[in-house]
Amino acid sequence: GQQVMQIPQYQHVQEGEDFTTYCNSSTTLSNIQWYKQRPGGHPVFLIQLVKSGEVKKQKRLTFQFGEAKKNSSLHITATQTTDVGTYFCAGYGSSGAGSYQLTFGKGTKLSVIP
């Protein structure tokens, strides 16, 4: 079945440093989604990427979808304490027999040291 691997599992950065989390799928995806979960909160949708090679930006966050539509990354420039949380990628792809499913990566927990 479809597998989505996400690395690193944990990342500690000094405030102001950059941060990147990577996501790789075992199969070609129709789209990839990113979610953020604050400590004690619930996952919240950030963005969806659909096209091969697509790049989208949200303020200091840059999202990329690979040319082969099997990998993605989220890059945060100059992290702030408000960026703390766990970032999940989720790949939407075929699970066989004409059905599709959304598979979450295991998440990257970001800690920002003030």
Place this chain on the structure above:
Amino acid sequence: DTAVSQTPKYLVTQMGNDKSIKCEQNLGHDTMYWYKQDSKKFLKIMFSYNNKELIINETVPNRFSPKSPDKAHLNLHINSLELGDSAVYFCASSSQGSSGNTIYFGEGSWLTVV
């Protein structure tokens, strides 16, 4: 108004008890889900359900059963609770579409089995 609401938010119960978690969504979505998040923050899908079919993750024990009185509600019933059932349970919903389904999560129900 909360889009996906679930109750209770916190639940502490003894081993062997039966408990239910209720979920309602007012987004008009046609698909609802239950996810389990363990202490390592891994998000595991337990069930997905729309008005046509129930898809069960084969790793979920049959002590867990979803019950849907209508398309806006998907409750989770758990029989004979075990210590390992302690986790955060998230209800979620989405709308089926060719571009993929963005997941809207409830705020979670923290279940502690003692």
